[in-house]
Amino acid sequence: MSATPPAAVVVLAAGEGTRMKSKTPKVLHEICGRSLVGHVVSAAQELRPDRLVVVVGHAREQVVAHLTAADAEIRTAVQEEQNGTGHAVRMGLEELAAERAVDGTVIVVCGDTPLLTGETLRALAATHAADGNAVTVLTAEVPDATGYGRIVRDAAGAVTAIVEHKDADDATRAIREINSGVFAFDGALLADALGKVRTDNSQGEEYLTDVLGILRAAGHRVGASVAGDHREIAGINNRVQLAEARRTLNDRLLERAMLGGVTVVDPASTFVDVTVTFEPDAVVHPGTQLLGATHVGADAEVGPNSRLQDTSVGAGARVDNTVADGAVVGDEALVGPYAYLRPGTRLGVKAKAGTYVEMKNASIGAGTKVPHLSYVGDATIGEHSNIGAASVFVNYDGQDKHHTTIGSHCRTGSDNMFVAPVTVGDGAYTAAGSVITKDVPPGSLAVARGQQRNIAGWVARKRPGSAAAKAAQAASSEPEGES
Numbered sequence: 001m002s003a004t005p006p007a008a009v010v011v012l013a014a015g016e017g018t019r020m021k022s023k024t025p026k027v028l029h030e031i032c033g034r035s036l037v038g039h040v041v042s043a044a045q046e047l048r049p050d051r052l053v054v055v056v057g058h059a060r061e062q063v064v065a066h067l068t069a070a071d072a073e074i075r076t077a078v079q080e081e082q083n084g085t086g087h088a089v090r091m092g093l094e095e096l097a098a099e100r101a102v103d104g105t106v107i108v109v110c111g112d113t114p115l116l117t118g119e120t121l122r123a124l125a126a127t128h129a130a131d132g133n134a135v136t137v138l139t140a141e142v143p144d145a146t147g148y149g150r151i152v153r154d155a156a157g158a159v160t161a162i163v164e165h166k167d168a169d170d171a172t173r174a175i176r177e178i179n180s181g182v183f184a185f186d187g188a189l190l191a192d193a194l195g196k197v198r199t200d201n202s203q204g205e206e207y208l209t210d211v212l213g214i215l216r217a218a219g220h221r222v223g224a225s226v227a228g229d230h231r232e233i234a235g236i237n238n239r240v241q242l243a244e245a246r247r248t249l250n251d252r253l254l255e256r257a258m259l260g261g262v263t264v265v266d267p268a269s270t271f272v273d274v275t276v277t278f279e280p281d282a283v284v285h286p287g288t289q290l291l292g293a294t295h296v297g298a299d300a301e302v303g304p305n306s307r308l309q310d311t312s313v314g315a316g317a318r319v320d321n322t323v324a325d326g327a328v329v330g331d332e333a334l335v336g337p338y339a340y341l342r343p344g345t346r347l348g349v350k351a352k353a354g355t356y357v358e359m360k361n362a363s364i365g366a367g368t369k370v371p372h373l374s375y376v377g378d379a380t381i382g383e384h385s386n387i388g389a390a391s392v393f394v395n396y397d398g399q400d401k402h403h404t405t406i407g408s409h410c411r412t413g414s415d416n417m418f419v420a421p422v423t424v425g426d427g428a429y430t431a432a433g434s435v436i437t438k439d440v441p442p443g444s445l446a447v448a449r450g451q452q453r454n455i456a457g458w459v460a461r462k463r464p465g466s467a468a469a470k471a472a473q474a475a476s477s478e479p480e481g482e483s
Contacts, residue, residue, distance in 0.1 A: 006125055007051070007104030007187050009044040010092040013037045013111030014057025014079040019238045025059040026236065027111045028066055031246040032253060033273025033291060036236055037063070038070060039114035039249075042274075046118025047107065047125065051099075053077050054111065055092045084205025085181070086197045093191055102187040105129070108208065110181045112236045114245055115252075120227050121182075127225040128184035134220030135190070135212055137162070138182035140230035148178035149209070151224060159222040162209050177226070179209070180233035184225075189215055249274075257284075262296075270303075279315070297331070311341070314349070327359075330366070348383070362393075365408060377401075378420065382408030388432065389414045407442065 017026020027037035034042065037054065044052060056063045057079040067074045077095035079088045089108055096102050105125060109116065120138070128136035137159055139151050145165075150172050152161040162179045163172050193211040201207065216222050227233055236242050253274060254267045261280030264270050269286045275293050282296040285303030290296065294308045297315035302308065304321065311324040314331035322336040326343035329335055334352040344361035347353060351364045354371040362376045365383035370376055374387060378395040381387070385406055393404045394417050402420035406412065410424055413432035424430065425442030434448035459469050 004105075004125075004129065005048045005050060006107050006184070007049070008093075008096055008102050009047065009049045009052045009107045009109065010089055011037065011040055011044060011052070011054040011109050011111050012085060012088050012092075013040075013063060014055050014060075014082055014088050015112075016058040016082070017112070017237065020242075021239075025063055027063060028059075029236070029242055031114055031242065032249045032271075033275055034114075035066060036114045037067070037111040039274075040109055040111050040116060041067070041071075041074065043116050043118045043121060044107065044109055047121055049107070050104070051075065051096055051102075053092045053095055055079050055088045057082055057088075084199075084203065085208035086194055086206030086210060089190070089208055090194045090206070093187075093194070097191075102191065104187055106185045106187040106190055108183045108185065110235055113180075113182070113233060114236065115229075115232045115234060115248055116182070117232060120232055124182065124184050124225040127223065131223045132221065133184070133223040134186050134215045136184040136223045136225055137212070138180040138184075138227055138233065139177050139224045140180060140227040140233050141176050142178055142230045143176075145173070145176050145178050150175040151177040151179060153177075153224070157223070159212065159224050160216070162212060177224075178233075180227065181208075181235070182233065183208070185211070186220075189220065265303075306336070379404040379406070379418075381406045382410070382426065384408055385410040386412070388412050388416060388430075391416045391418070394419045 266286035279298040283301040287305040288303035292310040316332040320336035324341035327341035327345040340358040342360035345359040348366035352369040367384040374391040407426035417435040431447040440446040
């Protein structure tokens with residue numbers, strides 16, 4: 001592999017992509033947590049090029065905003081009218097040349113090929129340098145070449161032509177090596193040849209592939225580098241191809257994880273983004289989606305049926321049937337089943353957010369348990385406390401959010417309401433059914449509920465003849481000691 005970075009990479013991302021049938025520009029459709037053009041830019045950046053430019057056109061404001069949000073240093077060139085791939089590359093080179101001339105290898109890639117890898121681009125650049133080519137085409141051997149431009153070589157292996165399917169005879173159509181639309185060029189020769197590209201074709205456009213014939217006619221060598229996996233060069237033109245690429249990339253990511261020591265119980269029902277990371281001996285159960293900057297620690301188990309976005313799961317933790325977004329789950333913590341951890345949730349070591357528990361902007365101390373049927377929002381809970389079932393942290397007064405603090409080693413009763421702002425001191429208890437509106441001093445028991453009173457005969461008077469009244473009458477007439 002060549003260690004010399006290319007002088008420039010030109011990413012072609014100006015097309016409309018009408019077959020996607022979407023208001024979203026084609027190159028901004030996402031798979032595995034990154035846009036199509038984002039995947040291509042990421043692969044290109046692995047080459048560490050001196051300069052990189054993305055040629056934009058259709059919906060360029062959206063595309064530029066997306067690119068600069070990901071990397072403020074990304075440079076763009078505008079193709080005002082989509083006049084062909086050759087014209088697009090020319091716009092890219094002119095943008096770069098406004099700063100200084102492009103001297104060296106120029107790699108041209110398509111912005112809708114999300115499966116393309118940096119490794120394949122490095123191999124292309126290395127072949128280009130080693131063979132001393134004026135242009136090197138990235139090609140692939142495909143099972144079915146229908147519709148693709150065929151690569152025609154001479155006896156020495158040099159590329160003599162790229163023949164489009166519609167123009168090919170039977171012998172040429174039998175060729176299974178196809179053009180990917182990805183090239184390595186000598187930058188100076190490319191710039192000169194682009195000025196000679198004609199538009200006397202059926203589309204009236206400047207075709208980049210015409211550069212190959214121009215350079216070959218001038219006595220320069222045209223070569224090829226064959227991709228190891230033909231799926232890498234697949235362009236995305238519709239939603240079916242988008243789904244196929246997502247499955248391929250997802251399989252690639254899961255394979256990498258499994259080879260790194262992660263157990264994925266059912267890869268067919270597990271989906272991950274390119275930015276997800278794992279530690280060895282993590283276990284991912286079926287029906288799980290791991291998205292964004294999610295990290296799963298060693299010996300942690302996630303799933304089944306969980307969706308984690310930008311969430312960190314500590315070593316040895318267990319997250320079961322859970323939705324989490326922007327949460328931190330501490331080492332050996334337990335979450336779920338059927339829990340919802342919203343942004344700002346922080347569970348300490350061996351803490352628990354149990355069944356039907358929702359948390360938001362809450363810090364839960366080590367060993368503290370919120371076992372079931374509760375909402376904890378805008379709260380800090382200390383260590384080794386227990387929150388009773390069906391508790392609600394009442395944090396919103398209709399205008400502002402307020403904070404609740406519960407100390408360490410507290411025991412709060414079931415069906416409590418904590419009306420913020422309020423503080424429960426260390427070691428305090430609260431009685432079941434209480435509405436806590438005032439601070440509870442450390443070590444105190446808070447009881448905030450009305451006294452129970454029983455009104456005898458109410459059902460018989462208010463619901464005469466009802467099933468309840470008849471049951472009460474039967475019960476009251478039973479001799480003592482009978483059931």
